Amino acid sequence: MIFSMDLIQFQRLFNKEPKYRWGQAKKAIFQDLIQDWQEAATLPLSLREELNRKYPIGISAKTFVSEDKNTTKALFALKDGFKIETVLMRHKKKRNTVCVSSQVGCPLNCSFCATAKMGFKRDLEAWEIIEQVLFFARYLKKNKEKITNVVFMGMGEPFLNYQNVIGAIKILNDKEGFNLGARHFSISTVGIVEGIRKIAKEKLQINLAISLHAPDDKLRLKLMPINKKYPIKEILNAVDGYVNNTRRRVMFEYIMINDLNDSDTHAKSLAELMKNPLYFVNLISCNQTGIFKPSLSSRIREFKEILEKEGVIVTQRYRFGKDIKGACGQLAAEGEKK
Numbered sequence: 363m364i365f366s367m368d369l370i371q372f373q374r375l376f377n378k379e380p381k382y383r384w385g386q387a388k389k390a391i392f393q394d395l396i397q398d399w400q401e402a403a404t405l406p407l408s409l410r411e412e413l414n415r416k417y418p419i420g421i422s423a424k425t426f427v428s429e430d431k432n433t434t435k436a437l438f439a440l441k442d443g444f445k446i447e448t449v450l451m452r453h454k455k456k457r458n459t460v461c462v463s464s465q466v467g468c469p470l471n472c473s474f475c476a477t478a479k480m481g482f483k484r485d486l487e488a489w490e491i492i493e494q495v496l497f498f499a500r501y502l503k504k505n506k507e508k509i510t511n512v513v514f515m516g517m518g519e520p521f522l523n524y525q526n527v528i529g530a531i532k533i534l535n536d537k538e539g540f541n542l543g544a545r546h547f548s549i550s551t552v553g554i555v556e557g558i559r560k561i562a563k564e565k566l567q568i569n570l571a572i573s574l575h576a577p578d579d580k581l582r583l584k585l586m587p588i589n590k591k592y593p594i595k596e597i598l599n600a601v602d603g604y605v606n607n608t609r610r611r612v613m614f615e616y617i618m619i620n621d622l623n624d625s626d627t628h629a630k631s632l633a634e635l636m637k638n639p640l641y642f643v644n645l646i647s648c649n650q651t652g653i654f655k656p657s658l659s660s661r662i663r664e665f666k667e668i669l670e671k672e673g674v675i676v677t678q679r680y681r682f683g684k685d686i687k688g689a690c691g692q693l694a695a696e697g698e699k700k
């Protein structure tokens with residue numbers, strides 16, 4: 363269960379307290395990762411009791427761990443009964459990435475995506491996003507590990523819930539709180555042009571990823587209906603503006619689907635689009651969520667070689683949590699209320 367503790371609401375409780383108490387409360391939640399106000403030893407007992415009564419901070423979720431133990435998926439029930447999923451991916455060298463959801467379901471209906479089948483229920487509040495991160499921060503604390511990266515690649519389109527997504531990032535970035543550096547956040551968007559333009563002006567050095575998945579509008583429209591509103595050229599114009607403003611690299615995600623978008627011609631057309639030296643491509647093997655099959659690994663290798671020959675920087679994403687349906691495009695908690 364996510365309790366949706368509203369920082370602004372419970373900050374009010376501190377109005378009658380000396381100023382430093384608020385700092386102590388933030389430290390307790392975000393740095394000491396307490397699960398109950400009674401653990402906040404720096405706060406007076408009466409205040410702790412009042413906080414526990416009015417703003418309990420326990421967060422519970424059902425967890426599923428993959429066979430290789432590298433992926434944990436958490437299923438949260440929100441206070442209105444909707445459910446969302448969040449995934450923790452544990453990489454080598456103690457790198458721990460949390461993939462958070464920004465909406466309950468998604469309105470964009472991409473054909474390869476399980477979340478799309480849920481339809482759209484509602485946007486998540488900033489606190490519901492933060493609590494997904496806090497849940498896994500507490501989970502990792504047991505092994506003396508920390509979250510090193512937060513990516514908005516779970517359920518929903520982050521730029522359709524811009525304010526809450528940026529609000530959550532700013533709170534998690536706060537030096538007196540969770541203190542996760544801006545460069546450790548990534549937002550993945552289908553290419554909502556208004557969102558790309560807005561983020562270009564934020565004074566936040568977060569990473570931007572574009573879900574491209576096809577090198578031409580005709581094919582992309584088949585996979586992603588939103589391409590009708592935001593065709594590739596318009597998206598790239600907005601991304602160029604972002605790159606000019608921020609001088610940051612931008613990742614273009616490309617799901618490799620067998621016999622659909624993985625031919626030599628597709629690779630060459632994709633290379634044509636990737637002329638900006640700050641662009642790079644991330645190839646992702648498609649997960650079987652319905653009608654599509656993943657490209658053969660030999661095909662992915664050849665596709666990658668063609669891009670590299672054309673001077674494009676290419677990375678390949680390791681598939682996490684396939685067996686627990688925690689991989690890209692597989693998140694689909696029951697969106698219906700309990």
Ligand code: SF4
Nearest residue numbers: 468471472475478518
């Ligand atoms: S891929 Fe992303 S944008 Fe598309 S339907 Fe799924 S969650 Fe929404």
